[in-house]
Amino acid sequence: MKTSMVMASSHKIFLLFFFITFLLFPTTQAQTDPYHICSPNKNFAANSAFQSDRARLLSSLASNNATDFNTATVVGRANTVHGLFMCRGDVDLTTCHQCVVNATQRLPSDCPVSKEAIVWYDECLLRYSNRSFFSTVDTRPRIGLLNTQNVSNPASFMRTLYDIMNKTANEAAKPAMGEKKYASTARQASTTRGDILAFRTVYCLAQCTPDLSSSDCSRCLSGAIGDLNWCCDGKEGGRVLYPSCNVRYELYPFYLPEAAAPTPTPAIVPLPGSQGKALTYLLKL
Structure with missing residues (x-):
């Protein structure tokens, strides 16, 4: 488990309350069906500095294939963007790395202009924010x-x-x-x-x-x-x-x-x- 540093931007998660039904997949198939939450009320402008800084952050997280937990911070021109991933404790590093890569590719598509977002797969979670959340207990948003x-x-x-x-x-x-x-x-x-x-x-x-x-x-x-x-x-x-x-x-x-x-x-x-x-x-x- 390591911590890496790179260089980015600001704020919070807005949460919708809804019910939707999915099929339950075995863990070997779970990466096709992640659960994500964006912050639609805290957005950044498309093609802004934050977007490029977020891309650098996610690239940094995706490039680490030697650990099951990693944090990164990108200090950009305006603000700072923080991120981490954690893999489920029983998965091997190859599965972990593939899950993180999937998450870094999926999250910008699902949350294209969100300043804060999180995605949960069966094998890993990945999140980023313009606020520092390291060593902080965050219990919201929650998914059941x-x-x-x-x-x-x-x-x-x-x-x-x-x-x-x-x-x-x-x-x-x-x-x-x-x-x-x-x-x-x-x-x-x-x-x-x-x-x-x-x-x-x-x-x-x-x-x-x-x-x-x-x-x-x-x-x-x-x-x-x-x-x-x-x-x-x-x-x-x-x-x-x-x-x-x-x-x-x-x-x-x-x-x-x-x-x-x-x-x-x-x-x-x-x-x-x-x-x-x-x-x-x-x-x-």
């Missing part, structure tokens, strides 16, 4: 992604989920500032099929940007876990994406197991998987 399939016994399931997710978040927040803040956990939770008690493995992930302190990471993840109630209560899968951290859970493995982690116990009574189910996309202040 929920699987439309309901669990059979939501109260029991959500209690178990919060327990697993909180423990995962605690592990993710442990490393010191500058180190990778990522953790994943797989544990069983009870559900039902008719009158038959069954168990399914719940896969959880939590991650913060490495520029946060352990306490700031904990605070960020606590907010994201709390928002699972807003977006995903009683659902088979869901995630909350913040600029500074994110959490996700599914009833199927969506991340690569950590080297030292034990193989999850198979479900006692396997139920239909969540892959291919509709995913609802929530965007909110």
